[in-house]
Amino acid sequence: MSNLTHDAKDLELMKMAITQANLSQPIESAYCVGAVLVAATGEILSTGFSRELPGNTHAEQCALDKLPDIAMAENSVCYTTMEPCSQRLSGNKPCVERLIEAKVSRVIMGVNEPPNFVDCSGADLLRQAGIEVLVVPGVEQECLKPNIHILNK
Numbered sequence: 001m002s003n004l005t006h007d008a009k010d011l012e013l014m015k016m017a018i019t020q021a022n023l024s025q026p027i028e029s030a031y032c033v034g035a036v037l038v039a040a041t042g043e044i045l046s047t048g049f050s051r052e053l054p055g056n057t058h059a060e061q062c063a064l065d066k067l068p069d070i071a072m073a074e075n076s077v078c079y080t081t082m083e084p085c086s087q088r089l090s091g092n093k094p095c096v097e098r099l100i101e102a103k104v105s106r107v108i109m110g111v112n113e114p115p116n117f118v119d120c121s122g123a124d125l126l127r128q129a130g131i132e133v134l135v136v137p138g139v140e141q142e143c144l145k146p147n148i149h150i151l152n153k
Helices: 008-021 059-065 095-101 122-128 140-151
Strands: 034-038 044-049 077-082 106-111 132-135
Touching (some): 059 095, 077 140, 106 122
Antiparallel strands (some): 034 044
């Protein structure tokens, strides 16, 4: 079980990530996820959503790729509506690896990845790399809503 965060700022930033997730174009083969990357100072560095950038991109990947310099992500916090992927069927680098390489300090997520495509171990891999993983309680339905087209199969 993941540790929970009841911080009002975490909830506010998760709501921003949910707004991003709702911008994702639904497709049958991937989730709609939103992400917000926040500097240790509290400044919003970037946002991203699934398939925002070309190449079957994921939300966390988009947020990182939009940074002018990846070094800006060091010690940042990534808010994501769904557990960062540990495996990609497309052959792209998993978001967990991207976040570890970017040296984020914390990942705050809305829900664990449902098992529809792969058995995700993103949260465990992040913790093993020394990255704190927290869950915002009470946002599960909002985080899953953009994915009804997959979850209701």
